[in-house]
Amino acid sequence: MRTLILVVVCLLTACVNNSGQTDAIKQAQAFYGSYLMALAGDDSAYPDSELREYVSSDTLARIAMIQSMPEQDLLTSDYFTYTQDYDPAWIQALRVDNARPFMGGWVVQVRLGIEEGKTLHVEAFMRHESGVWKIYRVRDLTDDYEHPIFNSGAIAIAKDGRGS
Template structure:
């Protein structure tokens, strides 16, 4: 009987419950906004925390775009649509309820910004390696999306960067 109890406890300890989409987004933004306001992390795209919360394809694309000289695909931070962020705005973070969307989930996110205002984003998630991960972020407040999935724009930016290095 003790052996059965021990095996049951071991199995329960080894199985991890995947986070809900809402918990994933909430935890991501708490981590990311705190990291964003600090100067300690030069390239957050390669951090283990980013890999925990963000889809591999999204990180790969953002890194490739970041490496293009004078690119205009990502004009502000992809996850906040801001150039900078203040620590006092972090407590205003709100995450909405997850809704089904094309085999994944979509959630609205409200970030605190200057003047007590809020910026509304929409985060799209899909399951990857058994976990919910963010793969797309849209600025709903301004009706804008930094289209990191536009292969033609990325190719054009690379071609433009190549002409800069020749000069």
């Protein structure tokens, strides 16, 4: 009987984890699908209400704080795509798949179309917030770079106007 209970618990745990992984991938796919359309459009402003639906409140607050600094150089490109601009023709190359567990959340692999038929590989770190999976961190794997929005030292230097 104990063995049966243990097997049932293991199966339920596997189902819950798989569901979280699938939900995180779907949420990242939904975000990037709509975000790239806005970024590639004439009016590249993405509605704040939609950002709050897909992105962690802490991350949004950090981005807003950094962007309010005069002459900051912490965010030199778009935080979510690591690009300066986005061509509508590249949207069809979007691929979102394969999530791996990370600190109670998921890291979702995102491949963005860029110039010359190439792709830019980023990782979207997802965590559960307000009942849904939200992006809290994005890392550029292609160029092995991450915007330092969580680097307190870099932020302090930028606030003091000593950033380069």
